[in-house]
Amino acid sequence: MKRGSKETETSARRISRRALFLGASQLAVVGVLGWRMRALQVEQGDIYRSLAERNRIDIELLPPDRGLIYDVNGVILAENEQFYNITITREDAGDVDAVLAKLARLIPITEEQIARAREELDKVRGDIRVTVAERVPWDDVSRVVVNAPALPGVTAELGLSRLYPQETDMAHVVGYVGPVSDYDLSRIDDQDPLLRIPRFQIGKTMIENKLERVLRGKAGTLEVEKNAAGSVMRELSRSEGEPGSDVQLTVDARLQNYVQARLGEESAAAVVIDLEDGDIAAIGSAPSFDPNLFVRGISQADWDALNERDKDPREHHRPLAAKTVQGAYPPGSTFKMVTALAALEDGVVEPEETVRCLGQMDVSDVRFHCWKRGGHGNMNLHESLKQSCDVYYYDIGQRVGIDKIAAMARRLGLGERHDLPMSAITTGIAPDKDWKRRERGEDWRIGDTVNASIGQGYVLASPLQLAVMTARIATGRSVSPRLVLSIDGVEQPSGAGEDMGLNENHLRRIRASMFDVSNHRRGTAYRTRIVAEGMQMAGKTGTSQVRRITAEERAQGVWRNEDLPWHRRDHALYVGFAPYENPKYAVAIVVEHGGGGSAAAAPIARDIMLQALHGGTPPLSAYPSADRSRIEEQQRRLDLRDIRPGRTADRA
Incomplete structure (x- = not known):
């Protein structure tokens, strides 16, 4: 059926109003997006660029091997033993309490361990790993690794700890190590960033304490790429540190x-x-x-x-x-x-x-x-x-x-x-x-x-x-x-x-x-x-x-x-x-x-x-x-x- 001229004119006016409204809406959206993009790129660009980089690339300290201690005949008095720790990073975890609750359902963790981890997380920067559980058995480590996608920020780490095979014989000579405490930090003038790693071990008494800098060594660095959940995707670079010096005593x-x-x-x-x-x-x-x-x-x-x-x-x-x-x-x-x-x-x-x-x-x-x-x-x-x-x-x-x-x-x-x-x-x-x-x-x-x-x-x-x-x-x-x-x-x-x-x-x-x-x-x-x-x-x-x-x-x-x-x-x-x-x-x-x-x-x-x-x-x-x-x-x-x-x- 053929439309009349009047009807055609009315329809044209409607289309023009719709087009005008749609064009104005699109222009407004584009304007808002442009303004937001300008804010993100220009006004807040440094902040979001830093966040993007931090989410993508993480640089971590690698604690060095502590120097060994021997007797006059080469008998080992203080050595290092390997073990696994479970750590968490606040920045990658997001909801820390929720992640810790999931972790506690997977492996045995006490309320005391959880409370201590929360306390340490509050003290350190968000990108520093905090130990939740130490010396974890391999079965527990494997459960954490398998469930990694559900545990953002949680990592199973291979670490080193001190072992004194002569036990009571050398206690008053070699001494012992222990985690860095607030008291330690208050009384020593040492800017080594290793000391800021929670539970990093330093010498507390005797040889271990007096030759701390000699035995400690220097930290290495590890650069890794992480996804949005905080899981490590790949290792980008590794710079090994310097192991501590070995010390030989005169004691037989x-x-x-x-x-x-x-x-x-x-x-x-x-x-x-x-x-x-x-x-x-x-x-x-x-x-x-x-x-x-x-x-x-x-x-x-x-x-x-x-x-x-x-x-x-x-x-x-x-x-x-x-x-x-x-x-x-x-x-x-x-x-x-x-x-x-x-x-x-x-x-x-x-x-x-x-x-x-x-x-x-x-x-x-x-x-x-x-x-x-x-x-x-x-x-x-x-x-x-x-x-x-x-x-x-x-x-x-x-x-x-x-x-x-x-x-x-x-x-x-x-x-x-x-x-x-x-x-x-x-x-x-x-x-x-x-x-x-x-x-x-x-x-x-x-x-x-x-x-x-x-x-x-x-x-x-x-x-x-x-x-x-x-x-x-x-x-x-x-x-x-x-x-x-x-x-x-x-x-x-x-x-x-x-x-x-x-x-x-x-x-x-x-x-x-x-x-x-x-x-x-x-x-x-x-x-x-x-x-x-x-x-x-x-x-x-x-x-x-x-x-x-x-x-x-x-x-x-x-x-x-x-x-x-x-x-x-x-x-x-x-x-x-x-x-x-x-x-x-x-x-x-x-x-x-x-x-x-x-x-x-x-x-x-x-x-x-x-x-x-x-x-x-x-x-x-x-x-x-x-x-x-x-x-x-x-x-x-x-x-x-x-x-x-x-x-x-x-x-x-």
Whole structure:
């Protein structure tokens, strides 16, 4: 049917309005899109470009392999073990709570682990991975990998952790690592970005702590492409970091194991120094602990056990303390060599000059007693050391004076902080007049000198310092202890030391007296001598009081140590070197509250010295015949570790 002109005109007007409306709408849409595109590209371009790049490409730090630690023979003391961790990245996860809930349905995760992960996620940047679960079994890892599309931001990572195969033997030497804490970050000036990785492990004590930067190495980088869900699509580039340096110690793992076994359950310390280079062959503190407990996060039960909270604090043996370098004890009679040398060098006493010991000496209205109540009679220098007469040293100590005694003590290594990579090393105290005025605000008294002359009063020394003192007397050189033999194969400076400039005749007299301490029938350590030809030991016993014996107690008869509570008993000490004719090792032993040095410390020193000289279990013929059956039983009873053979300290 043919349309009329009027109808055609009306239809044309309608089409024109629709076209105009449609064109205007399209123009508006295009305008809005153009405005939005301009905003996105020009005004907010940098922001969205950065977000797009971050979503597409992620650069991560690759923690380096931590340097290994070996003993002098290449036996591994600290190594790295592989394990799997499950991590999450906040930026890729989106709804973190939802993702963690899904993860918890797949693998066993505690509420505590989830809470800790959330807390760490709040502290770090959104692109940093946070560990949710550590040391995850392979079955759990495979479940996470298979369900990766449903777990955005969650990754199974292969990591490294520290392992200490010698366990309790080296805890006080090597130390342990643990996760970086806020406290660590607050006290160290280190901008290494590795430290910002949650739960990254650093050295906490001893070698691991003091050589942290040497052992840590440098981080590498990994550039990966991720999809919108945060899953890794491909690896774009990898730059490996630098592994930490390997460290070789002077300590002999086999001898160290024997030392720890021989100290047993005593609260004690032992140091063995090789006299040629000052190398520390063994440095043991008992009781000890397993450092592996701290690497994985120690439980409250284990922590309480180590701190012995349920026991009488007066009998606390402090397993976490390295008594060898952190303990400071009155050296007792082991200090008498210092007083004797000071008097000989100053010329105030002749070697054959005698002092009469009646069992006591009155000084300024104060009575000072000898350990032998009836006295020793006439004593010269040789006999005074051999029989450990106190009155002889009261007399010559007053003549030489405290300042010269203190100067000799420092010359022999006491009152000096020895530079070793160990934690909280004590300086000890070699007191003089200035020290008391400075530290106590008081003048020095003659009674202070009398006490100091026999290693009591203000005098304090660590087992390490006593071993150094003995090494210097044995060699005449300023031997310094060395614990690190090499770093990445580069040998560290020797501790052999230079000649001290002491009169050799005086040193010979002191050494001869120490020889008779252990080898003459009237010597205080005769019962624990070494009888093997060419291996005889020279030494000095010591018993240091931890309490003042009152006049009342003396009148009633001084109680025996074994009748006193443990914390009130005397400390037992022994220092010595062997062989006498050609010294190779010096040893120092301290047994806390052990009683007499001759009974408690000297036997331990003798056994350790024979073990060092023989490089293993010595023959029974090295011991006095009366001791052999007991020693044979002791050797069977000691729980010695089967030390794995060593290897060259490198990564070959």
